[in-house]
Amino acid sequence: MKFKWCGLLTLLLVVPASAFQAGAAKRDITPSLDRPVFIAGFGNNRTATAIHDPIWVRCLTISDGKRNVAFVGVDVIGLFYEPDIVAIRQRVNQLSKKPVYVLVASTHNHEGPDTLGLWGPTPLQSGRDEKYMAWLREQIAQCVVEALGRMEPATLIFAKDERKELADLQLDTRMPHVKDHTVYVLQAVSRKTGKTIGTLVNWANHPEVLGSKNREITADFCWALYRRLEELLGGVAVFWTGAIGGLITPLGEEVKVIDPETGQPAPEASFRKAELIGKFVAEVAAEALKSKNATKVDSGSLKVLLQPLFVPLQNHRFRIAAAIGVLKRPVYTKGKIDERFETGELKQDGIVIKAKMVAGEDIRTEVGVIAIYDGKQKNPTALFLLIPGEIYPELVYGNITRYPGADFKDAPFEPVLMEYAKKTRAKFIFVVGLANDEIGYIIPQCEWDEQPPWLNNAPQRPYGEVNSAGWKAARIVNEGIVALLKTLMR
Numbered sequence: 001m002k003f004k005w006c007g008l009l010t011l012l013l014v015v016p017a018s019a020f021q022a023g024a025a026k027r028d029i030t031p032s033l034d035r036p037v038f039i040a041g042f043g044n045n046r047t048a049t050a051i052h053d054p055i056w057v058r059c060l061t062i063s064d065g066k067r068n069v070a071f072v073g074v075d076v077i078g079l080f081y082e083p084d085i086v087a088i089r090q091r092v093n094q095l096s097k098k099p100v101y102v103l104v105a106s107t108h109n110h111e112g113p114d115t116l117g118l119w120g121p122t123p124l125q126s127g128r129d130e131k132y133m134a135w136l137r138e139q140i141a142q143c144v145v146e147a148l149g150r151m152e153p154a155t156l157i158f159a160k161d162e163r164k165e166l167a168d169l170q171l172d173t174r175m176p177h178v179k180d181h182t183v184y185v186l187q188a189v190s191r192k193t194g195k196t197i198g199t200l201v202n203w204a205n206h207p208e209v210l211g212s213k214n215r216e217i218t219a220d221f222c223w224a225l226y227r228r229l230e231e232l233l234g235g236v237a238v239f240w241t242g243a244i245g246g247l248i249t250p251l252g253e254e255v256k257v258i259d260p261e262t263g264q265p266a267p268e269a270s271f272r273k274a275e276l277i278g279k280f281v282a283e284v285a286a287e288a289l290k291s292k293n294a295t296k297v298d299s300g301s302l303k304v305l306l307q308p309l310f311v312p313l314q315n316h317r318f319r320i321a322a323a324i325g326v327l328k329r330p331v332y333t334k335g336k337i338d339e340r341f342e343t344g345e346l347k348q349d350g351i352v353i354k355a356k357m358v359a360g361e362d363i364r365t366e367v368g369v370i371a372i373y374d375g376k377q378k379n380p381t382a383l384f385l386l387i388p389g390e391i392y393p394e395l396v397y398g399n400i401t402r403y404p405g406a407d408f409k410d411a412p413f414e415p416v417l418m419e420y421a422k423k424t425r426a427k428f429i430f431v432v433g434l435a436n437d438e439i440g441y442i443i444p445q446c447e448w449d450e451q452p453p454w455l456n457n458a459p460q461r462p463y464g465e466v467n468s469a470g471w472k473a474a475r476i477v478n479e480g481i482v483a484l485l486k487t488l489m490r
């Protein structure tokens, strides 16, 4: 009798988990130069004169048989949660029979069209072309639907590589010097053909190698990364950036990339430098997939937790820009919010936490956590932290630091994301920057500095605050993600 019970128990435990499925698609989203195209990033009125290489929306969809998730990368400076991401999701829901979580991260390309509105002819005029934006949102939605239509049984392979050369490509321009140079990779391989369906690469850096003088549309280093990765592996390459605040960049003479053809460093702000960086990261990603740490998962489950929340728009420049229509996103005042959002449009799936208003004013955004489980395991194999902007790495990896001159030098520290993420015991933790939004720099309150004296008695103010929603954003974002991690572990 005892034996029989044991047998039943074993039977229950070995019921096979659902096999994963995956699909991929990409679409060219290069703007036509028939109308003026303002290039995003750096100063105003940088109009495009030519197209060096197309920019893209790229999508990898994954399903555990119950939940469908679309991992989307777009070669633009950023997309707003409202109106862009909300509209893209609505459109996908219209077009697709399958319910799907659409997760869109911008690569933060500084050499593509202005999709935020901040780099128009003058600071008082938007550089965002609404006609292009409507077309772009449609391309993103169509790309997701296309990838969903191509789903087939797939093996997921996770890998990472942390060789030192990757760190040499990331200049950290603000104290404290904290960064993660690891390349994280997720590859989906067809179980029928053995061919690559798609490969997602996650690495923290600003795609701005071409700098502030370039007038040719390009995906920057992602251009060469896609090309090389698809050459090596086939399928569709997708790129997601990481914690790039404070400020992680390949720009500047300090980041030297030796050109094997000349034996000399590639010229600063050149296509050659962008090409060598993209190619190198692609080769590292492809090698990682063959390394000992690469982990294959055939079946299991997905969890997606999303939390809409509000972040006060404390930045006066952004408030004015929003008021005059340069910054094209809604800004809410208290009282107006509840009637419109209390029902929370993300309630349709039981695993989404009901929308709970956090700050109750200003811009609406979203944080998220995705976990992918191997059928046999209790702990996730991979975790994705979805961060709606450019987070300072110390808010993710630790070492938030107090400096003389800071405006709130005694402010309490925000929760550090990795301290909680590591408790899930996930083997691969992807940190996704500009996920589903671009709220700007996310800066620890105790490092915030808008008033003299400047940090560490520097002669001038630090860079960052000017492009941040405000000092309240970090706590709201990090506490939101920590709450989701705690829910995941319950």
Ligand SMILES: [Zn+2]
Binding pocket: 108, 206, 390
């Ligand atoms: Zn940036």
